[in-house]
Amino acid sequence: MSDEELVQALAGNRPLPNSAPLAAVYSGHQFGVWAGQLGDGRAILLGDVAARDGGRMELQLKGAGATPYSRMGDGRAVLRSSIREYLCSEAMAALGIPTSRALAVIGSDQLAMRERPETTAVxxxxxxxxxxxxxxEHWYYNNQPENLKTLADYAIAGFYPELLAAANPYQALLAEVTRRTAHLMAQWQAVGFMHGVMNTDNMSILGLTLDYGPYGFMEAYDPGHICNHTDQQGRYAYNKQPQIGHWNCFALGQALLPLIGSVEATEAALASYQAHYDKKLDELLHAKLGLATQQADDDKLLDAMFAIMQASHVDFTLFFRQLGNLRLDDAGGDSALRDLFIDRAAFDAWALQYRTRLKLENSQDQSRKLAMDACNPKYVLRNYLAQTAIEQAQNKDFSEVGKLLEILENPFDEQPQHAKYSALPPDWARGLEVSCSS
Structure with a gap:
C-alpha cells in the first residue's frame, strides 16, 4: 500500500493496468417483494486475478462512484459501512465461514448524504x-431465456465443472447451490451471525456470505432478535434465517425452471435443503458442546440449553466459550459460566444433564476443552467494537481498525493481551442500531 499507483487504483481514481471495469445488472426480491432491476449501484468489478489455490479471484471496488445501475444514488459508500464490511469479511473468513473477502479500505474527505452527511470510503x-x-432472476423475469442460459452455462463451466456430466446440469446446479446455502445458514446460526438483509440479490451463487450491511452477532440470546432496524416486520430475524435461505433457493429455482425443464425436477433439487441444514447444524452444535457421538436424546439436551439461555438472555459467544471450562467432577469450575445466568438453578439442572451426557462417551476434560475452544470463538465483531473503531477512523485514526483486524483474524486464540475485547458489551452499546444505510 506504499505504492501510490495502487492506492489510486483502489481508491477508484484510475484503472488498474489490463483491467476492464464493469458493473453487473441483476434484479431481486427485497423483503419478499419483487423489486425489479437493481444491479451494482456502487460496485465496480475491475477484473480477476490468479489466486494462491490456482483459482481466480474477482476484484471489486465498492463506493468508487456512480455506475449505470446507481439509479438515483451517488455510487458512494460511507466510511462507517466500509469499515464494517472490511472487518466482518475477514472475521467470518477466520471463523471458517464462506464469505467474500476484503483487501483494503481507503477513506476520503468527500461527503455523502445519508441520514446525515458522512465521510465516504472505498x-x-x-x-x-x-x-x-x-x-x-433478472433474465427470467425479463423473459430473456438466451441470456439466462448463457449465465447458467458460465456459472457451471467456471465454478461447478463437475456438473457438466450430470443428466440435467441445470438441475444439478440448483441442487448444489441449495446444499451450499443450507450449510451456510447452519454456519451462521452456529456462531450467532445475523445478516440483516437476506434479499435474493444478496445471495451468492457460490454459497458465500455476501454484502455486509446491517449485520450483527448475537449477544443476549433471543432467537427472535432483529439486527436490522429497517426490518420492521422481522422477516430476517435470527430464527427466520434458515427458512429465508430456503425461500431464496425457491426463488432461484423459479428463475432456473425454463432451463431445468419441469416443476418436478426443480422441486426435487430443492427438496434436500432441510436435510442438509439439519445435518450440518446438528454436527456444528455437537462440536460446540464437545460431543463426539450421537445419542437419542441429544435434541432434548440442546432444546433445554437454548431455553435456559433465552430465559436468562445469556451472551451467546461467552456461553459457548465458557462451556469448554466445565469439568466433569467439579461444579466449582462452573462459576464464570454460571454467573452468566439469572436463573442459576435452571443452569445447575441443565449442567447436571450435560455432565451425565458427557460421561456416556467417557469425555475427558482437557481434550474436550481443546476441541471446543477450536470451534467456539472467543472474539467476534460485536457492534460496539466496530463502532469504537469507526469513531476513531472518522478522526483519521485507523489504529483501532488495525487492532480489531489482528484480533479477529485469530478468533479462537486466547490472546490474553486483548481479553477485554471478549467481555460483555458496555451499557452504552445497548442503544446501538444498524439499518440498511449501515
Whole structure:
C-alpha cells in the first residue's frame, strides 16, 4: 500500500493496468417483494486475478462512484459501512465461514448524504464470483431465456465443472447451490451471525456470505432478535434465517425452471435443503458442546440449553466459550459460566444433564476443552467494537481498525493481551442500531 499507483487504483481514481471495469445488472426480491432491476449501484468489478489455490479471484471496488445501475444514488459508500464490511469479511473468513473477502479500505474527505452527511470510503472486496440469485432472476423475469442460459452455462463451466456430466446440469446446479446455502445458514446460526438483509440479490451463487450491511452477532440470546432496524416486520430475524435461505433457493429455482425443464425436477433439487441444514447444524452444535457421538436424546439436551439461555438472555459467544471450562467432577469450575445466568438453578439442572451426557462417551476434560475452544470463538465483531473503531477512523485514526483486524483474524486464540475485547458489551452499546444505510 506504499505504492501510490495502487492506492489510486483502489481508491477508484484510475484503472488498474489490463483491467476492464464493469458493473453487473441483476434484479431481486427485497423483503419478499419483487423489486425489479437493481444491479451494482456502487460496485465496480475491475477484473480477476490468479489466486494462491490456482483459482481466480474477482476484484471489486465498492463506493468508487456512480455506475449505470446507481439509479438515483451517488455510487458512494460511507466510511462507517466500509469499515464494517472490511472487518466482518475477514472475521467470518477466520471463523471458517464462506464469505467474500476484503483487501483494503481507503477513506476520503468527500461527503455523502445519508441520514446525515458522512465521510465516504472505498472498500476493495474479493470473491471467485459476485454472481447472485438475483442475476438469474433478472433474465427470467425479463423473459430473456438466451441470456439466462448463457449465465447458467458460465456459472457451471467456471465454478461447478463437475456438473457438466450430470443428466440435467441445470438441475444439478440448483441442487448444489441449495446444499451450499443450507450449510451456510447452519454456519451462521452456529456462531450467532445475523445478516440483516437476506434479499435474493444478496445471495451468492457460490454459497458465500455476501454484502455486509446491517449485520450483527448475537449477544443476549433471543432467537427472535432483529439486527436490522429497517426490518420492521422481522422477516430476517435470527430464527427466520434458515427458512429465508430456503425461500431464496425457491426463488432461484423459479428463475432456473425454463432451463431445468419441469416443476418436478426443480422441486426435487430443492427438496434436500432441510436435510442438509439439519445435518450440518446438528454436527456444528455437537462440536460446540464437545460431543463426539450421537445419542437419542441429544435434541432434548440442546432444546433445554437454548431455553435456559433465552430465559436468562445469556451472551451467546461467552456461553459457548465458557462451556469448554466445565469439568466433569467439579461444579466449582462452573462459576464464570454460571454467573452468566439469572436463573442459576435452571443452569445447575441443565449442567447436571450435560455432565451425565458427557460421561456416556467417557469425555475427558482437557481434550474436550481443546476441541471446543477450536470451534467456539472467543472474539467476534460485536457492534460496539466496530463502532469504537469507526469513531476513531472518522478522526483519521485507523489504529483501532488495525487492532480489531489482528484480533479477529485469530478468533479462537486466547490472546490474553486483548481479553477485554471478549467481555460483555458496555451499557452504552445497548442503544446501538444498524439499518440498511449501515
Amino acid at each position: 472498500v476493495t472486496r474479493m470473491a471467485p464470483s459476485f454472481v447472485r440469485f438475483g442475476s438469474f
